[in-house]
Amino acid sequence: GAVVSQHPSWVICKSGTSVKIECRSLDFQATTMFWYRQFPKQSLMLMATSNEGSKATYEQGVEKDKFLINHASLTLSTLTVTSAHPEDSSFYICSAHGGLGRTDTQYFGPGTRLTVL
């Protein structure tokens, strides 16, 4: 149980284009989803917290107009990287929290590798 999927698993795009990443909780309803960014050999940096039906809360230093987050349902959150540039290349990971009996744990997706050329 507690499976979180992400799509796509990797994406290569040209500079200036937008990329959408989907995060789904497959077997539970996620009241809260989180988006992280991870550079090679580094820790996970929280970008934003997303609650179903409300606006995302962004961490300090994260551009909300560049990283658009939508949490339209209890099983789906999307991250759109708008006008992507090479410095946006990174490993993006979502996590989901919630569901019966899972009061504190975040379950992570497999991650999406974004490469911006």
Place this chain on the structure above:
Amino acid sequence: QQQVKQSPQSLIVQKGGISIINCAYENTAFDYFPWYQQFPGKGPALLIAIRPDVSEKKEGRFTISFNKSAKQFSLHIMDSQPGDSATYFCAAGWGTYKYIFGTGTRLKVLA
């Protein structure tokens, strides 16, 4: 005050040995302490977690030791295996369910 300090940065252990990774925190508002295992190119997977009202929790070969007064907690991997070679992250969470992650420990278990 929001930091979680993790050590060592890297660790090499012989097969069958004990791997020990330590974390320290400052904010006493933290009330949930999970450990995650991450393989290259994959998302973190929950290993084991503990709350401050318990001093130790064991699940299979993995044990968390928690010292509330010292604000420290550690992960012990008994009988370490080459398949345990991965990066391990501690984290601290609180009521908003946000986590602060440690910097990670790259474990290599030699066959």
